[in-house]
Amino acid sequence: MDRETYIKTFTADDAVGWQSIDISLEKNYRDTKPRHYGPLCGLHFAAGGSDPIDGASIYDSDKQEFHRHIVSYGMSELYYNEALAGSEFSKWGFEFTFRLKPFEDDKDDPLWAVQVMNNLASYVFNSGKWFEENHFVPANGPVRLNTDTEITGFVFALDPELGKIDTPHGEVSFLQLVGITENEVQRLKKNPVTTAVKELIDELKTNNPLLITDLNRK
Template sequence: MTDDDDDNAAGWDAIDAALERLYPGVEPQHYGTVHKWMLGGPDPLDGISFYPRPDHWHLVSYGMSELYSKETDNPEESGWGFEFTFRIARTADENEPPLWAANFLQNLGRYVFNSGNPFGPGHHLNLNGPISTERLDTLIRAAAFDTDPELGVIDTPHGQLRFLQVVGLTLDEYAAIERWDAQKLLAAMTPDLPLLVTDLARGDLTDRPGVAAAIAEGVRRDGSSTGSLFVEEAGWRTEPGDRPGEPATTTVKVGANAADRISRVLAARLPFDRGVILQSRDSAVSFRPGDRFAVTDTGDGLVALDVPPAVLAELTDVLRPVAGTYRLASAPELVVEIVMSRIRDQEGNVVAEIG
């Protein structure tokens, strides 16, 4: 431990002990936080250690667990129950650690502390851009999480701690996760990507024969484990029929950039008797398997649609990145409105239009 902290650092010492077992006698390059979160600073991680390996850097965070004293009420877990790890490809003569990766882990930690939503094995997210702003040409634009294959789970004086590895993915790999399962896809990629090292220079792996076959078989056998999708634009409205006795019409509105994703997940969930919740900041739409089409306003901005197979087939067909209004022949009381999506950069400038 290199930070000048309280003597009571049993949680920090437990992390150090686990790393000493993996890297006996190795002194990492450690970067501590000057103005800590607990003292009103911007960074939730108190520090990040970089361990050099012949082919990659192995990063380990300090700060998602309880490093100094027990503060939460859950005796089973230390803090959020995990510390981040991250493996970044390295050349043999590379001596300067990739500090962009430390900033990335701080951003992930900031999300957890601000939202109260911890990450865990099998979680995944679209980064809406390159994982590193230093490499705008990289295909790595998404991430998934799994237990670090070498550090695993340990017990600490403050509860259990999982070393949770971040794995950078391409958008095609991310799409495969949404249709299937994050941990199963990572397992299928491991032969081509030992220890799931994030390499900003690598190409997509979904077209490798072994990975492609595993995805096809997994989707056919298992369906999708993605039960909810958060999208920038989604909403719904129900309007009464034009004439007495005419059924009401429910219009579901989605952004063009999310239409393909929604279609893929619906096709891989509902046939397996599993629903999907489509969420935006303002409202939500629940798609549920059913024998007949039905609409239920459940309150709190959520509408539930019971979708039989014939409606599902037509629904997944119209969900394409083409702006327009589509009334379903198999369910005339359902309208799908696809609106143009405007993709903005970090400064808020529109850089692309989809639809």
């Protein structure tokens, strides 16, 4: 979308990128309504808040097996910005997603997973280095703090349902966090190249095509 069309289509009050994400999610989930959470710190990042994730939507999904599907808002350009109309990528070019099988210690929605997204987002904002498909991140401990789980790291895959979208600010990929075990972390540390990460993701997809993270997986 060129700048002239952008100015004619939107106003300064429009959350242009946010709306693009919502449209994509509505196409996927139709009548399923999410539970939406604002920034965990209480103040939106654009207004001076400390958390880069300005919000997260959590959907209950019965696809493959029951799980919670978490989608971030904050890594792409969410708000009106005519100077960015027609860019190749929207800000960092992605949003985080995470599919989580219910865990017995999570009595309510797993907001710890949103905090994980915030931690990763802070790394991106502070370092200027972004994540892409087939990247790998060791957590140096359980991904859910103070939890007896063998899931101690993540790989990034393109969300199997959401994929990529074009927005007025540029392309946005939905990058899914996929929990991996300590043995898998050590395997990738020995060979931390994207082809090795992709090979592991393809193995995981064999029995888990939606790449749902199960904290009880051994």
